Amino acid sequence: MSDATIISVASGGGYDVHVGRGLVENLAAVLPPNAAKVLVIHAPAMGVVAERLREQLSGRLEVLLAEIPDAEGAKRVEVAAFCWQILGQTDFTRTDAIIGLGGGATTDVAGFVAATWLRGVPWIAVPTTVLGAVDAAVGGKTGINTAEGKNLVGAFWAPRAVVADLDLVATLPKNDILAGFAEIVKAGFIADERILELIEADVDVATDPASDVFRELIERAIRVKADVVSDDFTEQGRREILNYGHTLGHAIEHAERYRWRHGSAVAIGMIFAAELSRLATGLPDAVVDRHRAILTSLTLPTSYPLGRWKTLLATMQRDKKARAGMLRFIVLDDVGRPRVLNGTDESLLFSAYQEVGA
Structure with missing residues (x-):
């Protein structure tokens, strides 16, 4: 990806974090080459970007969109179940991929769904907040909250790549x-x-x-x-x-x-x-x-x-x-x-x- 700083993470099988501007336009470069489908799990504010991704990738594969609630409201088992339902109804396989597009809560949920579907499918984190870019999307910790506390249910499941596009971060309040x-x-x-x-x-x-x-x-x-x-x-x-x-x-x-x-x-x-x-x-x-x-x-x-x-x-x-x-x-x-x-x-x-x- 042009203009990208590459920061490598050696754990979880190894992957790169790409930091720069205009990177989301080249997201196809980090998708699995044999994927036939991709599910973009996105925050409400990222609806336009998600549609842009669908247009960008649709010539190569089938792109599905799943809008989930904003912030910590997304980190519930009911939201994960909604995403699992989409994966099941569209015959999602282990060679397909998930994209988490949004803040830290969105990438936490997307990673958790990826970790648990078929015991693990590839996923790409596209953090759109400062918190997501520097913390939640890096490291392979995924999870949801329960009534008893935060992140008590989760899995370690490293992404295939992290793409931190600072142009998306710039749109934040x-x-x-x-x-x-x-x-x-x-x-x-x-x-x-x-x-x-x-x-x-x-x-x-x-x-x-x-x-x-x-x-x-x-x-x-x-x-x-x-x-x-x-x-x-x-x-x-x-x-x-x-x-x-x-x-x-x-x-x-x-x-x-x-x-x-x-x-x-x-x-x-x-x-x-x-x-x-x-x-x-x-x-x-x-x-x-x-x-x-x-x-x-x-x-x-x-x-x-x-x-x-x-x-x-x-x-x-x-x-x-x-x-x-x-x-x-x-x-x-x-x-x-x-x-x-x-x-x-x-x-x-x-x-x-x-x-x-x-």
Whole structure:
């Protein structure tokens, strides 16, 4: 693909992440050569792009479209069943392919449908949000939510390719772009301090989809994730560091019935993780303050009601990251030095949360 930066992921059989502009017009290049059908699972806002894809690919294969609900409303078993029904009624085989076109929730569902149909069919992730490009679409984690929590049902199923077309990301409302930056900030704190420096230098340029800095930040965040998941595809070790800020973040999403943007919840989760790090590992005050300053510059929230702690704790105890009833958190010894904190005393957790509570 012309104008594409290629970032390779070594796990899950190996695949490339293509980052650039105008890439969706050349999507045929990453489809399986022997596919006869493709199902495009897309978010509502991507209906026009999905139709464009149908016109572009229809000369070569049969293109089916499945519009699913927006955001976390898509990540339900009923939505997956709707997609399975389409696959069954159209005699979809293992040589056919699925395209996930939309934000992180869309690619999560598309990947899960691909992982479960005939025990696995090829799929291509086409993330159209910052969050989708730097996080959800890379790494092969797929899944849906249940009433008990987020992503409790899922599978590891790597895509055939990821195509991050920044022209599609540029159509997002500004608030969605800023919310997606929470995952970029996370990558900065756990692995690549240059990300933090670029945001601090000029937040307006950093968050402008037309700028070279924006593209560099997207690529740097993807490289962080690609490096980590290449070492640990099924989250048996190092991949856990990608959960920085996510244990509390997922609990907040559940408490808010998934009406909050993922990035907003993770932003608060990172403040909590930083405060916990200050108490448990001696993370310097300046690094904790840096979390607040950067997230505030992105207009992301950094506090949550103090009275919600018991509800959040109960949800975290059901989180898939818990082991043998013990909560596990990713904390920092310093910027770029994350580690797992096991079996933390609840009083210490509450003390950290008091610094977050409003």
